[in-house]
Amino acid sequence: MLYIDPSTCVDCGACVSACPVGAIVPGHRLSDEAARFADVNAGHYPGVEQSDTRFPVRTEWRLPMAPIVKPVALRGQAPDELRIAIVGSGPSAMYAADELLKHRQVKVTVYERLREPFGLARFGVAPDHESTRTVTNLFNEVARHPNIQILLNTEIGRDITLEELRSTHHAVLWAGGAPTDRPLQIPGVDLDGVQSATSVVGWYNGHPDFAYAAPVLSTERAVVIGNGNVALDVARIFTADTDRLASTTIDPTALAALRGSQIREVVVVARRGPEHAAFTLPELIGLADGGARVWVDPAELDGVDVAGITDPTIAAKVELLREISQRPRPAEPFIRLAFGQTPVKVLGSEHASGVEFVKTGTEEKSVIEAGLVLTAIGYRGRPVPGLPFDDDKGTVAHVAGRVVNDGEPIPGLYVTGWIKRGPSGFIGTNKTDSGETVANLLADAEAGALPRPGGAPVSV
Known part of the structure; x- marks a missing residue:
């Protein structure tokens, strides 16, 4: 069993x-x-x-x-048919739909802007991380439920308004994610050859918004500023064997461009030391043991005392970095992990030619020459028309998933995912996050606290 x-x-x-x-x-x-x-x-x-x-x-x-x-029936004052609109179809949306559909009288309509569903599970996971992409099998199973429909190519504000959704559903659950990058605010970021790592991920995954975001691959070195999992994903794809990539879900146009790439080195640069690395331990293990050509200069680990690190996960990351630093410098193209360097400005006149750094906490300057500079310092939610926005956090204002205005819940409006909690966690984190929101939504339904829709859902 x-x-x-x-x-x-x-x-x-x-x-x-x-x-x-x-x-x-x-x-x-x-x-x-x-x-x-x-x-x-x-x-x-x-x-x-x-x-x-x-x-x-x-x-x-x-x-x-x-x-x-x-499957159970809702109790209390819940209506005989509870109509829920979910905006977005990424992991948080599909986990929420799965929870909602455990109740027989719930009818769910998902509104997705893109031509394909499932958001970052489809367009944000690296194509060579095929096991991670199997989560879409679950989402496909949810999508086959008779009480759900997913409307693709349907954008809120263009094809249908938020007010129309609210007038035809008992509740609207916003699961639109955090679709923009945190900007790197240094001189030179507007030069040609500088772009976000997120746009590159979208490009090689065939995201329609990034079809024209092909990076400059005619340079021998690329610099990635930031060292989260997205930074490592992009570096790994840039240095991967293209014949191996051909067996993945990578976009054919991107694969053809990568076959002609002249990049010999990708330098992933972090502002803080290795003990503060943003990438996860599983991501580093996959990089170190999965066939990627990766190297760390031993000098990057000078002064880092593993014995003084109390968190076992952080200690394991540092120990693995030390092991990588003892390996021979790999053949090109390869990834080099660098730490303790704060970017000051991108160099160049019209096109990027490198990045000037200072050693963090000092005034010691250095330059890494590169014709491609990628920023990977995180995501950020953007304001949603009609929903209160917390600009400091980059999220919709809410309490446990209930959208609030000046601290008071707005009946029938809910939020889940990154636009709720900020860009943190992994795909599975959305299950717990969505579970909290759905539990409160259903409690409100049973308490008779949801608005009554005035008509049938609008057909688009």
Whole structure:
């Protein structure tokens, strides 16, 4: 039997897709004809009390059992048909839809601006991270539910207004993400040859917004400012074997351009030291052990005492960086990780020719020559017309997912994902985030606190 730890599962769907005969199905998505199997499965484990909040231990197994969740009816003052509009179809939106559809009377309509659904799960994951992309199997399963429809090429404000959505649904859940980059505010960032790493990710993933964002590949060196996972993704793709990339989902136009790339070195530069690296440990392990050509100058680790680091994850990152620094300098093209350098300005007249740095905390200057400069210092949400915006945080103003104005909830308006909490976490983080918002939305429905729509949803 397959054991799934309910405290760590993010419902990515990998176990479902791995079953060769399709025998693993979440209880709340069983068809009416197969609904009996939930009871049969529960009966297979006598003595185990199922609960939504506790996971009792059966003595002979000494393992917690995840609860079987079957479709349930909303209670209280919830309407016979609860119509919910979700704006966006990325991970936070699809996790929210999955939670909502556990209730029989909920009808969900998803409004997606792009021609394809699932947001960053489709357009933001590196093409060679194929296992991460399997989460779309779950989202496809959610999309097949009879009580959901996904309207593609439908933009709020262009094809339909937020007010129209509010007038035809009991609630609107905004899951539009954080679609803009944090700007790097130094001289020279407006030169040709300078762009965001996000635009490059969109380019090689075939995102329609970035079809014309091809980076300059006729230079021998590229500099990436920032060292989060996106920075490492771009560096890895730039230095990867293009024959291996050909077997991935990379955009064909991008693959053709990369085959002709002249880039020999990608320098990923961080403002702080290696103990503060923004990339995750799994990302670094994948880079170090996954065939990428990566190197760290041993001098970058001078003065970093692993013994003094109390966080085991951070200590493991530093130890792995030290191991990488002891390897021979790899063959070109390769990635070089650099630390403790603050960018001062991008050099060049019309086109970027390099970046001037100062050693962080000092006035010691240095220059890295490069014809391509990518900024990767994070994402930021942008204001949504009709929704209160917290400009300091770059998020929609809310309390636990309920959109608020001057601290007071606006009936029928909710938010989830990066536009709710800021650009943090990974794909699975959205499951918990969306669960909180949906729980409050359904509580409001049962309390009779949602507006009553005046008509049927607008067809677009």
